[in-house]
Amino acid sequence: MINRKMQPPVSAIDRFDYIPTQKLTLTNGLPVYFINAGSQDVVKIDFIFEAGTWQQPANLVATLSNNMLEEGSARFEAAAIAERFDFYGSYIQLSADQNYGVVSIISLNRHLPAILEVTEDLIKNSVFPDHEFGVLVAKNRQRFLIENEKVKTLCQKKFTQALFGMGHPYAIKNTVEDYDRVTKQQVWDFYRRFYHAGNCRLVVAGKVDNEVLTLLEWHFGGTDWAGEPVLQFNYPVVPDPVKYHHVDKPDGMQSAIRVGKHWVHKTHDDYIGLSILTTILGGYFGSRLMANIREDKGYTYGIGAYVLSLKEASYLVISTEVGNEYVEPTLSEIQNELKRLQDEPVSADELETVKNYLFGEFLRDFDGPFALSGSFRAINDFGLDYAFYDRYLETIRNINPVEIQRLGNEYLSGDEWYTVVAGSKS
Amino acid sequence: MIEYEKYRLGNGLVVIAHRDETTPMVCVDVCYNVGARDEDPERTGFAHLFEHLMFGGSKHIPDYDGPLQLAGGDNNAYTTNDLTNYYLTLPKANLETGFWLESDRMLELAFSKKSLDVQRNVVIEEFKQRYLNQPYGDVWPLLREMAYKVHPYRWPTIGREIGHIEKANMQQVKDFFYSHYAPNNAALVVAGNVGPDEVFRLAEKWFGPIPARDVKPRNLPQEPEQTALRELTVERAVPNNAIYMAFHMAGRLQPGYFAADLISDVLSNGNSSRMYQNLVQKQKLFSELDAYISGDFDPGLFVVSGKPSEGVSLEKARAAIQEELDRMAQERVSEYELEKVKNKIEANLVYSEMSYHTKAMNLATDEILQDASLINTQIEQYRAVTVDDLRDEAARIFRGENCSVLNYIAKNS
Numbered sequence: 001m002i003n004r005k006m007q008p009p010v011s012a013i014d015r016f017d018y019i020p021t022q023k024l025t026l027t028n029g030l031p032v033y034f035i036n037a038g039s040q041d042v043v044k045i046d047f048i049f050e051a052g053t054w055q056q057p058a059n060l061v062a063t064l065s066n067n068m069l070e071e072g073s074a075r076f077e078a079a080a081i082a083e084r085f086d087f088y089g090s091y092i093q094l095s096a097d098q099n100y101g102v103v104s105i106i107s108l109n110r111h112l113p114a115i116l117e118v119t120e121d122l123i124k125n126s127v128f129p130d131h132e133f134g135v136l137v138a139k140n141r142q143r144f145l146i147e148n149e150k151v152k153t154l155c156q157k158k159f160t161q162a163l164f165g166m167g168h169p170y171a172i173k174n175t176v177e178d179y180d181r182v183t184k185q186q187v188w189d190f191y192r193r194f195y196h197a198g199n200c201r202l203v204v205a206g207k208v209d210n211e212v213l214t215l216l217e218w219h220f221g222g223t224d225w226a227g228e229p230v231l232q233f234n235y236p237v238v239p240d241p242v243k244y245h246h247v248d249k250p251d252g253m254q255s256a257i258r259v260g261k262h263w264v265h266k267t268h269d270d271y272i273g274l275s276i277l278t279t280i281l282g283g284y285f286g287s288r289l290m291a292n293i294r295e296d297k298g299y300t301y302g303i304g305a306y307v308l309s310l311k312e313a314s315y316l317v318i319s320t321e322v323g324n325e326y327v328e329p330t331l332s333e334i335q336n337e338l339k340r341l342q343d344e345p346v347s348a349d350e351l352e353t354v355k356n357y358l359f360g361e362f363l364r365d366f367d368g369p370f371a372l373s374g375s376f377r378a379i380n381d382f383g384l385d386y387a388f389y390d391r392y393l394e395t396i397r398n399i400n401p402v403e404i405q406r407l408g409n410e411y412l413s414g415d416e417w418y419t420v421v422a423g424s425k426s
Numbered sequence: 427m428i429e430y431e432k433y434r435l436g437n438g439l440v441v442i443a444h445r446d447e448t449t450p451m452v453c454v455d456v457c458y459n460v461g462a463r464d465e466d467p468e469r470t471g472f473a474h475l476f477e478h479l480m481f482g483g484s485k486h487i488p489d490y491d492g493p494l495q496l497a498g499g500d501n502n503a504y505t506t507n508d509l510t511n512y513y514l515t516l517p518k519a520n521l522e523t524g525f526w527l528e529s530d531r532m533l534e535l536a537f538s539k540k541s542l543d544v545q546r547n548v549v550i551e552e553f554k555q556r557y558l559n560q561p562y563g564d565v566w567p568l569l570r571e572m573a574y575k576v577h578p579y580r581w582p583t584i585g586r587e588i589g590h591i592e593k594a595n596m597q598q599v600k601d602f603f604y605s606h607y608a609p610n611n612a613a614l615v616v617a618g619n620v621g622p623d624e625v626f627r628l629a630e631k632w633f634g635p636i637p638a639r640d641v642k643p644r645n646l647p648q649e650p651e652q653t654a655l656r657e658l659t660v661e662r663a664v665p666n667n668a669i670y671m672a673f674h675m676a677g678r679l680q681p682g683y684f685a686a687d688l689i690s691d692v693l694s695n696g697n698s699s700r701m702y703q704n705l706v707q708k709q710k711l712f713s714e715l716d717a718y719i720s721g722d723f724d725p726g727l728f729v730v731s732g733k734p735s736e737g738v739s740l741e742k743a744r745a746a747i748q749e750e751l752d753r754m755a756q757e758r759v760s761e762y763e764l765e766k767v768k769n770k771i772e773a774n775l776v777y778s779e780m781s782y783h784t785k786a787m788n789l790a791t792d793e794i795l796q797d798a799s800l801i802n803t804q805i806e807q808y809r810a811v812t813v814d815d816l817r818d819e820a821a822r823i824f825r826g827e828n829c830s831v832l833n834y835i836a837k838n839s
Contacts, residue, residue, distance in 0.1 A: 002631060004486035004530055008522035010497040016450065039448045040780050070697070078707070082697035087766045089773025108773055135710055138735060142713040145665035149561040251663065253559045254551070285501075286491045298547030301555050321555045353496045360498025363517055367449050368780060 012356050014397050018366045020386070021376050024213060026221035030197050033376060034204040034213070038369040041109040043206035045216075046373065047123060050230060051101035051194035053169045054312065058186055059178040064136065065190040066096040069103060071132035074125035076118050078132050084118045092119070098170055099311045100381070101194065109207050112215060120219040126191060133184045141179035148176075152321060154247045155256035155422035162245055162418045163262065163315055165238030170313060196227030203380070205373035237262075237313065243415070247422035255327050255423025259334050260317035261416045266309045266382045270407060272395040274307070277407045279354050280346060281305045281337060282318055286353065288337045289318065297333065299326035311381060324424055331419065341408035345401035355396050362393065428785055428801050431622040433629070437638040438610030441629040442789050442798050443622035446782040452618030453783045454524035455513040456532070457790035459613075460606035462507045462585075463578040463646060463724070471585020474505040475549050475594055476602055480512065482541025484531035497523040505583050508723040509794050515783060518619040522628060529632035532612065535603055542596060549591050553584050561664045565731075565834065572656050572830040573672045573727055577649040608639035613793040617786035649674070649725065655826045659833040666713070668733045669740050670832040671747060673823045675719060675728040678795055684807045685819035686719055686728055691767035692759055692816070693717040693730075693750060698766070701730075701750055711738050711746050723795055728823055740833050754820035758813040771808045 024032045056062040070092055071078045085092050090107035103123060107115045147153045157172045164171040197220070204212065239262070249255075264271050275283075282289035282305025289303045303320035322330050365375045379388050430444040465472045480503065481490045494501055494514060501514035516524050557563040567582050574580035585591055614633065616625045652674060676682035694701045694717040705711045714733040720726035730751070734743040778784045785801075792800040 002635070004526070004533075007493045007496070008520075008526050010520045010523055013450075013498055013517040013519060038780060039446075040776050042776060042780060079698065079703055082703075083766075086696035086698040087769060089770040106777070108776060132707070135707060138710070139706075139713045142666055142733060142736075146561050149665060151559065253554045284495065286495050294548055295544060298544040299551065301548055301552035321551075321559075323551055323554065353492060356498045357495040357500075360495075360500060360515075360517055363450050363498070364500070364515065367451055370780070 010356070012359055013363060014359050014393060016363065016366075018386075018389075019372060021372075026217050028197050028221055028223050028226060030200060030202065030220060032202040032204060032213070032216060033380065034208045035369060035372045035376065036206075036208040037372055038206050041207050042106065042369070043109055043112060043204065043208060043212055044104065044106045044370060044373060046203040046377070047103040047200055048203065048377075049101045049195055049200050050099065051190070051199065052097050052099040054099045054233065054235075055194055055230065056169070056190060058182065059174050060140075060182045061186050061190050062096040062101060064133075064140070064182060065187045065195075066094050066101040066103075067136055067140075068128045068133060068187060068191070069094055069122050069126050069195075071136065072127050072129045073118075073121040074127060075121045078129070081118050081122055084114060088114055090115045109209075109212065112212065116215050116219045123195065124225045126195075128184060128188050128191065130184065133187070137179055137182065141176065144174060144179065145176060151249050151252055151254060151256035151422040152319075154249060155258050155420050158245050158247050158422065159258040159260065159317065159418060159420040162240040162242070162420065163260070164313070165236075165240065168235050168237055170310060194230060197225045198227040198229045201380075203373055203377055205369040235312075240418070243418055245418075245420045246425060247420065248425050249423050250425075252424045253323065254321045255324050255421050256319075256321045257327065257330060258317055258319050258418070258420045259331070260315055260418055263307055263314040263316045264411075265314055267384065270411070272392050273399055273403060273407050274411060276354065276358065276396060276399055277341065277404055277411070278305050278307055278316060279358060280350065280404070281341060284354070284357055286357075288340070289334065292337060293320070293330055293333050297326075297329070299323065299330050299333075303330075309382070327421055327423070331421075338412045342405070342412055345405045348401065351399075351401060351404065355399075358396050359393075428779065428789070430789060430798060431626075432798060433622075433626050435609065435629060435634050437634065437636055438608075439629070439633050439636070440613045440793055441626060441633070442613065442615045442793060443620070443625035444615070444617040444782075444785055444789060445621055446618055446785070449618055449782045450518060451515050451782065452518045452521050452524070452616060452620050453513060453515045453786040454521070454528060455511065455615040455617070455786040455790045456528050457509055457511045457613045457615070457794050458607060459509060459611045459794050461505060461509045462581065462583040464606065464644065465578060465581075467578070467581070468590070469594065469598065470581040470587075470590050471549070471553075471583070472590070472594060472598070472602060473510055474583045474585070475545065475591055476599065477503050477505045477510050477512075478545040478549055479535065479541055479599060480531055482538050482545065483536035484527075485534040485536060487527065487530050488536065490527060490531065493523060494527060499523065507579055507583055509791060511787065511790060513783070513787060515618075521616075521620055521624075525628045525632040528614070529636065532607060532609060532633065533636050537596060537600060537603075539596065542594070542599060546591055546594060549584075550588055553588055553591070557582075557584060562662075562668060562834065564662075565668075565670060565832065568658065568660065568832055569670055569672045569727070569729070569830060572658055572832065573652075573674065574649055576647045577724065578646060579649075579722060579724065579726070604639060605641065608641050609633060609636050610638045611641045613790050613798075615786045615790040615793070615798075617789065618782045646724070652830075653827055656830040657833070658831070659835060661835045661837045664834070664836050666733045667740055667836050668731065668834040669743050669747070670834065671730045671744070672830045672832075673728045673825075673828050675726055675823050677725040678721070678723050680725070682819050682822065684804075685811050685815045686823060688764070688767050688771075688808065688811055689754055689816055689820050689823070690717045690719050690728065691770060692763055693754065695767065695770060701747075704750065705732075705746050709746065710735055711743060715747075740835075744831070751820070751824040755817065755824050756821075758817050761813060764811070764813050764816065768808060768811075772805065775805055
């Protein structure tokens, strides 16, 4: 008979080799970071421009500028660009976040020549036609109106506004009027200023052979899209003196909650230890917030704590949606869990579970070309190198309950916390 | 081509092993042949509620997640109208913990009252978070109820109403378990950095002793052919009007399914698709417009959903959609267009093979649908579709009497 009560022996997978990123510089100085990995003949290329909301002169400009790239170029109309990607079963993804505007393409290697031909033109010679611009703005406006009905959206907006102040680019503050105000000229100027080789780097993952690198040099290595790196802007953080906010959303059945504060930057010595602390608090299914507020009380479908690490700032946020009647008890349980991490050392068993879980997550984060590419960006965006991950593993291996409690007392205490609730004021 | 080996245990459990040496991980996927379509119409949402209870401890293991996390594992599960799928990933060295956990909860649940009390509440909050408290969140329930009069696809997996979940009791939970959760009603797939011999050895060890159970053959009422257009108009506090048109189409194993899937791609997969180019870009009639298939095992739905641009009436929007559908039903698409949508299917197949986890899930759901070999043979059925098939299938589907229309009107606040 097998013993079903005993867990089979497990080992902590706390050491392993990962496939390193290599670097190549194209003739024009453009850096290409590449990871040759995976068994399929597939390649993903990210063109990363310093062109996020951090750089934009007015709301919406970074996103619209990025999204307009596929709406027509000197040699290809919008429909022809779409046709090319669709015909070869390839994908183009356009996105802009707080600091970066990104063009990502995914393609089978054998179709890469055809795909890079249009990609080159849409990046270098986009033309931003009026008709397509109008359609895009109208589409995004409608999408905005729908998103703005959601309590989680309203809550996150108010939370970032309170944390950073309305003048800061990390505060999300789009309004519907912005869609009427934004002009094509602003969006075009932004494209001309930020989308060039001097403001770009490439991250390439998958089957990256010489053919891929030769194609990249051919299409992107020239001086025809040169430009000067853009000087860094600075914005002061102006935190709201009011620490509790309620955003009214009448008739909602649930309220969204954000509780959080400014956090240490990714390059800070305590950053890694704190990410272990955050995991204990709310970073995995067995976390304290989940165990208490979902699995014991049933107040919510899910609750989590995570750190949003941005280039210029970071914050910790606890986030959930709960029935209106559970808002008060949820806020009070969140406070209890924050306090418990300061008052009591974590048990050896709980810490071991979190460590092993994080080692497992580490393996997942380095598994396959797309994951490897993401893990590389997670350091490269911050000017860090793989030594960060070596330190990360070493910190997980060595951290103990005393250190966790020290971090709890140093970073979870104090009155710098913001609480935002969005929902019906019942 | 995905290579795998298949083996059936004495108790009826099908075990499938796929080796992928490019990953340091393994995925253990257990797929049960039970979904919302197997529910009592008065107790809808039960299959999904049950999925939550599967994490509330089993006969010998009080806590499911703790030991898995200790082994560096992660897991999740989902319920559809057709099946319930549980999957976990682990570093390969800790594979046996996956077998230990999954076999114990197939053997018997703890049936804890606390877990039932809490998960009822969690599911009710999930109901609100994902459906009731979302703009347009009641579209699918409304469409299903209109399109199906008899078949259990008429309710969504979350359930028809919160009341059904509130009423769930322990006896029903036990009955549900013993009538659907059984080795002879499931497939176990292990994909990742492990060979078939090891998989089959561990399967015999942990799952072999579980007794087969008496699972009644499924006997669902089949939906009679719809004979007249159905239409419903609702008013909701949302920012934009929307229109939904749902047509009955073939089930996954019926002829016509693959053509219907390709029709939806011609109409709306990618920015070069017909509806996007004609109705969103050129005519600016819609801000959003999609055509997609539900992908159900039994005969499912082909859905067109659109949000008209400001100032465009629902009548005009609907007529524009109908025109595109009629064109599909009356004219052949070009060989180029067909080649394009097939290329996309082929490329997506390659992308899906990059992940051991996706491969495990696809093998498991194909095995529950019919046979794991579908993972390699379905592509042939796509390749075989002709431009005539597309036109004929479109003519079969896009008929007024086969359609349910939902007009979703934004209430002026």
